[in-house]
Amino acid sequence: MTATSGKIRIACFGGIYNNYLALQAAIHDAQCRGVDALYCLGDMGAFGPHPNRVFPLLSEHAVQCVQGNYDDSIGNSLDDCQCGYTDPRDNHFAQISYDYTLANTSQVNREFLRSLPGSIRLEVAGKRVLLCHGSPRKTNEFLWESTTSTHFLERLADEYAADVIVVTHTGIKWRRKLSCGRHFVNVGCLGRPENDGQTNVWYAILEFDSSHGCQIEFVPVVYDYRRLAQEMRQQKLPLEFVAAVETGWWTTCLEVLPGKERRAGQY
Numbered sequence: 001m002t003a004t005s006g007k008i009r010i011a012c013f014g015g016i017y018n019n020y021l022a023l024q025a026a027i028h029d030a031q032c033r034g035v036d037a038l039y040c041l042g043d044m045g046a047f048g049p050h051p052n053r054v055f056p057l058l059s060e061h062a063v064q065c066v067q068g069n070y071d072d073s074i075g076n077s078l079d080d081c082q083c084g085y086t087d088p089r090d091n092h093f094a095q096i097s098y099d100y101t102l103a104n105t106s107q108v109n110r111e112f113l114r115s116l117p118g119s120i121r122l123e124v125a126g127k128r129v130l131l132c133h134g135s136p137r138k139t140n141e142f143l144w145e146s147t148t149s150t151h152f153l154e155r156l157a158d159e160y161a162a163d164v165i166v167v168t169h170t171g172i173k174w175r176r177k178l179s180c181g182r183h184f185v186n187v188g189c190l191g192r193p194e195n196d197g198q199t200n201v202w203y204a205i206l207e208f209d210s211s212h213g214c215q216i217e218f219v220p221v222v223y224d225y226r227r228l229a230q231e232m233r234q235q236k237l238p239l240e241f242v243a244a245v246e247t248g249w250w251t252t253c254l255e256v257l258p259g260k261e262r263r264a265g266q267y
Helices: 020-032 050-060 069-075 090-102 107-115 150-159 225-234 238-248 259-263
Strands: 008-013 037-040 120-124 127-131 166-168 174-177 185-188 201-209 213-221
Touching: 008 020, 020 050, 020 185, 020 201, 020 225, 050 107, 069 090, 069 107, 090 238, 127 201, 150 166, 150 185, 150 225, 166 201, 185 213, 225 238
Parallel strands: 008 037, 127 166, 166 185
Antiparallel strands: 008 201, 120 127, 174 185, 201 213
16 A cells, blocks of 8 residues: 555554454454555464454455464464463463464465565555564564563664554554654454453554544454354363453463563453
8 A cells, every 4th residue: 555645544453363253343343434454464363263264354355464473384384383482381372272273274274374475564644654463573572562662662663664663463452652753553463352351352543644644543342252252162272262252361371471461460
């Protein structure tokens, strides 16, 4: 997309994690809001049931996708998800999720994941926009609000020639205004709640116009989480995963959280 005038609005979805029900609800919501384009920042698989149900939705609604670490691993049949965890418990559950997703993703969809670009660059209303997964420099880099300095984000914007950097990977939304009208945005994810005790998930809408620059709105997505939990049980996925969907509290992948983000959760 290259647009130099008028108001342009794009919807950005983070990690879907096989949650086709939330993806369907988010696409519908974004279309009702009149967005001009839909983007997914990677990690189609992981965590949830029925991986192949995500891909027809992406295709039917022309969602443009970035390759996340999970997508690279599934597409190339690697040994693990390249999620970047260091804790043995986190890696244990990550491996269960990865093995299930790899076994249940069709060859055609693996080829699609393998073909995805590592980033997408846009020029919108005079702003250089960079869409990627974890960070511009590393697909599986965790950038948290509490531990990422503004100075570091300014340096990323300089080094990668971007006015707006948009990422996901951590599963928790946040944004930071930078100098010269620049922005860093983590859009959160659609795959599971963000460790806040709520069952909804999140995506972001970025609005650009030449007069006001970039405006960012985080949008909650209400979907049939009870159905998702039931299907997860039927697929014999870990009950810890099911509990996160039903309660809104993370039960796994906790060790990667910095102190502030972890203290906001129940565990």
